[in-house]
Amino acid sequence: MTNDELRVSADRVLSRLVGDTTGTAKLREDQWRAIEALVADHRRALVVQRTGWGKSAVYFVATALLRERGSGPTVIVSPLLALMRNQVEAAERAGIRARTINSANIEEWETVQAEVAEGTVDVLLVSPERLNNPDFRDQVLPKLAASTGLLVVDEAHCISDWGHDFRPDYRRLRTMLADLRPDVPVLATTATANARVTKDVAEQLGTGEGTAETLVLRGPLDRESLSLGVLNLPDAAHRLAWLADHLNELPGSGIIYTLTVSAADEVTAYLRQCGHEVAAYSGKTEDSDRRAAEADLLANRVKALVATSALGMGFDKPDLGFVVHLGSPASPIAYYQQVGRAGRGVEHAEVLLLPGREDEAIWRYFASLAFPSEEQVRRTLEVLTAAGRPLSLPALEPQVELRRSRLETMLKVLDVDGAVHRVRGGWTATGQPWTYDAERYAWVARQRAAEQQAMRDYATSTGCRMEFLRRQLDDEAATPCGRCDNCAQPRFSAEVSPAALQTARGELDRPGVDVEPRRMWPTGLPAIGVELKGRIPVGQQAAPGRALGRLSDIGWGNRLRPLLAPQSPDGAVPGDVADAVVTVLADWAKGPGGWASGAPDAPRRPVGVVTLDSRTRPRLVHSLGERIAAVGRMPLLGTVTYRDQGIDTRVPRTNSAQRLRALDGALIVPPTLADALATAGGPVLLVDDYTDTGWTLAIAARLLRQAGAEGVFPLVLAVQG
Template sequence: MQHTPAGAPPHSAPTGSAETGSDPSARSALRAAADSVLARLVGDSTGRAALRPDQWRAIEALVAERRRALVVQRTGWGKSAVYFVATALLRERGSGPTVIISPLLALMRNQIEAAARAGIRARTINSSNSEEWEGVRAEVAAGQVDVLLVSPERLNNPEFRDTVLPELAASTGLLVVDEAHCISDWGHDFRPDYRRLRTVLAELPAGVPVLATTATANSRVTADVAEQLGTGADSAEALVLRGPLDRESLRLSVLRLPDAAHRLAWLDGNLERLPGSGIIYTLTVAAAEEVTAYLTACGHRVAAYTGRTENADRVAAEDDLLANRVKALVATSALGMGFDKPDLGFVIHLGSPSSPIAYYQQVGRAGRGVDQAEVLLLPGPEDEAIWRYFASLAFPPESQVRHTLQVLAAAGRPMSLPALEPQVELRRSRLEMMLKVLDVDGAVRRERGGWSATGEPWVYDAERYAWVARQRSAEQQAMREYATTTVCRMEFLRRQLDDPEAAPCGRCDNCAGARFETGVAQAALEAARGELTRPGIPLEPRRMWPTGLPALGLELKGRIPPGEQAEAGRALGRLSDIGWGNRLRPLLSPGAQDGPVPKDVLDAVVAVLADWARGPGGWVAGGPDALDRPVGVVRVASRARPSLVTSLAEGIATAGRMPLLGTVRHAESASRAQRSNSGRRVLELHGSLELAPGTAEAIKQTPGPLLLVDDFAESGWTLALAARLLRAEGAGQVLPLVLAVQG
């Protein structure tokens, strides 16, 4: 953390002070006390540590004037120093503990360690330490805690909201909203739990100062956050401090490589040449795991860090990176805000984020405490498909929202997410996000036992949601331009963040020339191609019925009987990976032209089948859990890609020297099933699947295990219900085999 004074602070507030007034000696004494706390925080025994002008201005506003402030400053500027110094000074003056709303556990761990250096006692309440909550509350009540870090998700927990939150609101001496851009659905990382802060702010006693901080907000997001926090720049009670966003240590570059194999080979050949240790960001969990496995096989010390990583493994991975025991973490955005390693030497993006705001935030992890750090973007052809997928998870259309409110109102009691999910057209994560927004808007309320409708009127802000969608599209276009621009890359990013001081940096590849060659060794390229084209991933079957089906008139619940289940199957690849995903997406994307399965794809599927037969539990390898050899093939008829699926099934039957026994199809009277949550998907499919004429007879004449062939498995329920239908007709084991899975 640097503490050399920067230029004059741009702010929108007067410089008077309620505590120091016009008394220069009082103001000087407060400044000296603040610098003394800073010295303890950064471990400086020389007495030379000094706050930046804007740091001091924010602290003075919080401590002396008891005001609300919004600080928008670059990563590494020292925003945490502001609230830790302010906390120490306020506690000396008898104020209650500081409450910090902090979005990530990694950030919380860093903050607790930093606070301890300054003699500040910090504790946390989050989803991973519920067994400590009562003890923490007792410590707060006894005055033994200076800083309490709270995850935003706790704000929407009924017990926390109704019991803990009122206590905190009554006793807190300073409220801090860290990573405040999360409060804005115009920001790159909108989190609806943050919107609960409006209620918290309304319940604060008069005179309790509030600090909101972020490094990743353009003017639109800044204004939105300021409005929601009640700290708008046009308010007489507000202070907004916004500084320049240049990062003098960062050297930005873009490397455009022909394909995923070249990108992996480039990483293998150049990773050890990069300074220090760093982070390799990917856009999906599948890609992170794929890259980690490849680089590990090449002898590099790397570890994966994703939303699927267990918490203990995350902590271990962070510690390994902090101690330089690994060269890099291969991470999704799960490793983002708050992770603090001052000597992080590089950040590489294997795939382009959809927003320059997100990109700036992630590259800001590098170069905080070193003179030079490398930042490289390696865009890929899969990027745009991944952008489209995440865009599809936006706030639902009004009809779905209204239907959800009607279901809750009709229930007359709180409904849990598993009970509500089958009755609406939304998947669990998207449904929960929508309910949190509706909760803040007053239309629903989260209670013990689930969610209930309040009956309060609610207006669907279609104009706002459309505007947000347009802004997201504009941000995607900005990232396309960033990858191809010939102007200064840092200046480009700073202009996207509305930095009025944006200027050429003189350091990026466009300013100073390329520093990295794009060529790769032929042996490394061949090894990468071999890894990426290695076909086959497991396809786990559905074993439990979704919760809530009986309420919809479908008496299916609990475990699917073993005699009705499919076996574990195989897929050629994932749509989200950087190997087969890039080959399969054009075949399976909406609107793709139907046609016979390409030869290279069919050959790869046959290789998957052969590997499956020889592998553990396969029908050739034998063993206690071995499958019997399939005796025939049944295809799942496709409305969108009939030629593709038919030719795939025929090709597999020919290669395996098995008969094509028939087809599972949708009844002509069945409506087209929509991609939805599991409950709705089962409801739509149940009773709509049937065996084409002659299929049941062929199965009876050729008893034994069957291969069930389809093009794509998203939820897995089409395969599950088709297998159940085949088992009911006397088929033996049913082994699903598909081209691709979503995750």
């Protein structure tokens, strides 16, 4: 078949894919160049094109043509379930049978693998985390590498740790790329890669002997349908009120992005209260609820999804009319990617950024989760080596100062680097030499800082906003768009109605969140010398507690973050904070399960207040305890203190086992407090400033219960999360 004949066949497949019954659909020139490279020349190609350009058309058309020539199935590595669902439907329109292997269809894996082996599957979509599953890696991946007719890496910027959304699971692709036959074509696609990431991904695609240089097709990144704007509003209440007043002015249906799960929940509750049809969508949303929310947005049954970045790559709604960000992402590249959800199939879509003062604190938190220090990595390798057997994450976690999610991410990187190996039962050290690339990690950290500054600059820029974003992605064709609020006139007023503002303030000022007590000791404590395991005896547990707010809230979080920041001076609890805590206490007492609820099984009213010793904010905690005792007309019984005043029990952002090891034997109930508990004869309120892991409260409650307290009700200013 000549290339001209191949072009005719390609256009015919495209017509089926897009539902064009006239058969007149034509590929863009760069789409055809990519397909020609894959099908005719069996090359490796990287396509960097704006969202909505038609990257999926390239690999589906190429798949159909390769299958007609007898090639094996196409394997698409795809990051999100929403993307998989959309692509399976798109493939079916072109007569392409597509199946998936991901965490949501475990029961279908064997059937799908059998169908692939039988040759009845044209496209297999695989989630990147499957690549690091031992059974899949050792049993399925080699067979796929041997039989694959085309490998597609979607959202390929995730391969590069230079990029904003690096995912270590993607690094396993290096192994698969190296194992492919040189004549197997490979396609990588992304809409969000600057020049550095593009170069890195192209180099990685060239892995394997006999492979030609990667063809890079990079197009202009302008989105002619998008009108960008920024509204700098005074505070979170004004931003919520603006949404309530103006949401129905935005075209069609869309997405309201928030930076945290708690903010998504807060905004959803407020907008529903104001009569808007919206739904929350985050990483904590159940899969069935996610599917329902996606379907409601696709069918325009809701005005908006209030979502975290969990609704990101791959969600495909061509007529999405707007994207609003309530809070600024830390990267202009991430921002460009998210706003690219809008305006794919409509002439005009609105994009608005409403930055908040909490943004910087949230950026700092996520920056703290970067690749661990060399000391932490070496310690992990030492533990694995000394074990001489596979260690699961629960078994390894107590012996290193890393939380499980961060530990797992680090191990995946080390796995690809050859320092560790994931096997059935856990992880083992390989003994191979490994070098900590401090220079690279430092460069990435500097890049993150530069990206954050770029987002500050974007929010205050007087120049073209689309040009700004395109230049951040190294788009050399960037010119003023003529559509944004700086090129043209702003299309939205910053004014909000008094009624909406009052409602928003009422919503954000409503204090009180639950603090769930710890019920089980972490696994693996005996291995680090802490003889605790299993369920915490009921008679030693804390009762469910309360906090004034979450540090990630856009309401009380904004008030509490400066108060509890490490550099903040210690002092008496501010009056507004103390008053709000009293409100929390009153609502708690009268609410379900409260001692003043009148329920038959309601606990006894607390008979006293106990504070927790604080190394950083002793005046704050003590004054809070005094205020609660005075308002509740209860005695301030005393303080749970540290046995050794010289010991430092602060273990920042570490795991539960390490926190417990630091606390083991460190806290005591002084004799004066024990005597006061015996005299008081009832439950107590346990007051502290902040809880993260919950283990300080759990240990203190256990000691108080053992000293005679009938019950312990934790009451803190803030919780993390």
